[in-house]
Amino acid sequence: RTKGEGRNGYRFYEAEMDERIEARRALSTDLRGALDRNEFLLHFQPIVSREGRVRGFEALVRWKHPKRGFVSPAEFIPLAEETGVIIPLGEWILQQACATAAGWPGDISIAVNLSPIQFRHSDLPLLVISALQESGLDASRLEIEITESVFLEATPAIKTALAKLRELGVRLSLDDFGTGYSSLSYLRRLAFDKIKIDQSFVRDLPHEQSGAAIVRAIIDLATSLKMTVIAEGVETEAQRRCLLSLGCHALQGYLFSRPVPADEANALVTGQGLRRQTIHAA
Ligand code: C2E
Numbered sequence: 249r250t251k252g253e254g255r256n257g258y259r260f261y262e263a264e265m266d267e268r269i270e271a272r273r274a275l276s277t278d279l280r281g282a283l284d285r286n287e288f289l290l291h292f293q294p295i296v297s298r299e300g301r302v303r304g305f306e307a308l309v310r311w312k313h314p315k316r317g318f319v320s321p322a323e324f325i326p327l328a329e330e331t332g333v334i335i336p337l338g339e340w341i342l343q344q345a346c347a348t349a350a351g352w353p354g355d356i357s358i359a360v361n362l363s364p365i366q367f368r369h370s371d372l373p374l375l376v377i378s379a380l381q382e383s384g385l386d387a388s389r390l391e392i393e394i395t396e397s398v399f400l401e402a403t404p405a406i407k408t409a410l411a412k413l414r415e416l417g418v419r420l421s422l423d424d425f426g427t428g429y430s431s432l433s434y435l436r437r438l439a440f441d442k443i444k445i446d447q448s449f450v451r452d453l454p455h456e457q458s459g460a461a462i463v464r465a466i467i468d469l470a471t472s473l474k475m476t477v478i479a480e481g482v483e484t485e486a487q488r489r490c491l492l493s494l495g496c497h498a499l500q501g502y503l504f505s506r507p508v509p510a511d512e513a514n515a516l517v518t519g520q521g522l523r524r525q526t527i528h529a530a
C-alpha cells in the first residue's frame with residue numbers, strides 16, 4: 249500500500265479485515281453444530297512401502313459444509329482448536345478411524361492426527377483404549393501423528409500421556425518434521441517410532457542440493473535412532489526415486505493416491521482387482 253492511498257487505503261483495509269473476522273465468526277458458529285449434523289467424514293490416504301505396497305492409511309478429516317461445500321482442514325482445524333470443538337471432533341475421528349481400519353486386513357495400519365489441544369484437555373490414553381475396545385482394532389495397528397508444536401509445552405502430563413500410549417502398543421509418529429521447533433533430543437527422549445518428513449522438503453527434490461542434504465541427514469539420524477522415515481507430499485516419479493536412493497522407508501503423496509473415501513480405501517486393500525496392494529511398483 250502506497251502513501252498516496254492515505255486514509256481511503258486504510259479504510260479499505262479495515263473493511264476487509266472486518267469482513268474476514270465476520271466470515272471466521274460465521275464459520276465457527278457453523279462448526280459448533282457440524283458434528284451433530286453429521287457433516288464430518290474421513291478420507292484415507294495410502295502410505296506405501298519402498299516397493300509400492302499399501303502398508304496403511306492416514307485418516308484425514310473432511311467437513312462437508314451445507315453451503316460452502318468442502319472446507320479444508322487447514323482452515324477449520326485451527327478454528328476447532330480455538331473453540332474447543334476439537335475435543336468432541338477429535339474423539340469422533342479416533343473412533344471412526346479405528347472402526348474403519350478394523351475392517352481391513354490385519355497387516356494394514358491406520359494413522360490418526362491428534363491436536364496438541366487434545367493432549368491438554370482430554371484423557372487421551374483413555375480415549376484410545378475405548379476406541380480400540382469398541383472397534384476391536386489391535387493397538388499395534390494404530391499410529392498417532394502429532395506435530396512438533398506439541399513440544400512447545402512438553403509438560404510432564406504430555407510426556408506421561410505419550411508414554412502410556414506407547415505402553416498400550418500404539419505407535420507414535422512425529423508429523424511435519426523439520427518445520428517446527430523440535431530438537432533432536434526430543435526424538436530420543438520421547439521414543440517416537442516414526443518421523444514424517446514435511447512435504448516442503450520433498451517439493452524441491454531432486455533438483456535442490458540443500459534439500460537433498462537435509463533429507464539425507466534426517467533419514468540417517470532417524471535410522472541410527474531405529475526410527476522409520478516416511479516422506480509426505482510425494483508427487484513425482486523423480487521425487488520417489490530420489491527419496492528411495494536417500495534410504496526413505498515409506499512414501500505418501502498424490503503420486504500414489506489422493507486421500508479417498510472409506511469405500512475406495514477398502515477396495516484398495518481387500519483384493520479387488522489385479523493391483524491389490526501395489527499402487528506404484530518400484
Ligand atoms: P498433515 O497431517 O501433514 O496431512 C498431510 C496433508 O497433505 C493432507 O492435507 C493431505 O491431503 C496433503 N497431501 C497428501 N499428499 C500430498 C501431495 O502429494 N501433495 C500435496 N500438495 N499435498 C498432499 P489435508 O487433508 O488438507 O490436511 C491438512 C492438515 O490438517 C493435516 O496435515 C493435519 O495437520 C490437519 N488434519 C487433517 N485431518 C486431521 C484430523 O483428523 N485431526 C487433526 N487434529 N488434524 C487434521
Ligand code: MG
Pocket residue numbers: 306361393423
Ligand atoms: Mg498427518
Ligand code: MG
Pocket residue numbers: 423424444446480
Ligand atoms: Mg504431515
Ligand code: MG
Pocket residue numbers: 424446447480
Ligand atoms: Mg504436513
